[in-house]
Amino acid sequence: MRLYRAQAKLPALVVWLLGLLLALTASNLSAGTSQRLVVPMYGAEDPHHDSYFFSRLLKLALDKTVSEYGPYTLEIPEVMLTDDRLKAQVVKGTVDVMWHSSIGSEDMGLRMIPVSLLGELSEYRAFLVRHGDQARFNNIHSLDDLRQMVAGIGAQWPGVPVLKKNDLPYVSSSRYELLFRMLAADRFDYFPRGLYQIHSEPNLYPEFNLVVESEILLHYPNDVYFFVREDNSELAERLRLGLERAQEDGSKQRLMETIPRFHWAQQELARGQRRVIKLQMP
Structure with a gap:
């Protein structure tokens, strides 16, 4: 706005061209700073519920932080990775985020996003x-x-x-x-x-x-979380903020309720008719 006032005495065509140039530059910068995230295709788990973690919940968290962190794109490599290979790829930085149980997470060498993805x-x-x-x-x-x-x-x-x-x-x-x-x-x-x-x-x-x-x-206690590379503090903070917002405004719970298997599981717990055998943790 300051630039426009400073050039107010220039011919109208020059002002218009200058404004167009600034708009195109801003558009190019925005496209160039889109955050590119590589998310895995799992091989050691049922592929049907990956859509909750990555296609839906991850996008929900990222969408809720676009105003602070900007746009993003998600890429999925064609190769399926078992757990140990996947952890290694996140450590290397060739994959940006994974989901995993909290069990053994202290030995993974990754940063945990401290918002449970599934609750109880x-x-x-x-x-x-x-x-x-x-x-x-x-x-x-x-x-x-x-x-x-x-x-x-x-x-x-x-x-x-x-x-x-x-x-x-x-x-x-x-x-x-x-x-x-x-x-x-x-x-x-x-x-x-x-x-x-x-x-x-x-x-x-x-x-x-x-x-x-x-x-x-x-x-047994077994929360599930997103994990990123230890030094990827920006993505860690973005995901934490987005997940907390989704939890606070109820959109995370509404998302879970749209998934039939989650809805069935919640009903099973509410019925309280199964015998529960508690296990000790390592």
Whole structure:
């Protein structure tokens, strides 16, 4: 505005051209400063719920901070990464943000954004079991009872040290999808999954005839957070601010309520009819 007044005595055409030049320059600068963020395609988890963390919740947090931090673009590499490789890519800076359980996070060498992404939904685990096996679980009332069964779990998942700490037998695989096949083939007895994950998972591989066990929940502290590179303080602050705003104005909760599996999980907790077996933390 000051520049316009200073040039007020110039011919009108010159003033107009000068104003156009300034507008184009501002537009180019804005486009050039768009924050480019690389987010991962997961390989060790159900791909169907990545859309909540990255396509929806991450965008929600970023959208709520555009006024302070400017526009952004999200890019997804074509290569799927297992947990350990993904952490290494975030440390290197080739991937900008990941989501992960709080378990073992102190050893990751990454900066945690201290706003829980799932709340209490991430603290409970239910079981996928073979169709017809429900009766085997009806009489399980304690941790000692559960130790007579064998769990299946991803080899790099944060739940592994929890099972070890509680002396729960397990077999593992590096591939998420293979665990369904192994359960169906009687390689183990149950597949513990996050309560927020499990509702639609039998439909992923209907040929294996798996169902959600109806009586038991495991419980242990297990918040889920976004993580960024340790020195990426600007992105860390942006995500913290955006998530807090989404939490305060209710938009995060409204987003969760639009996801059928989350809605089902919240109803299961509200019913309070499952037996809860509490696990000790490593």
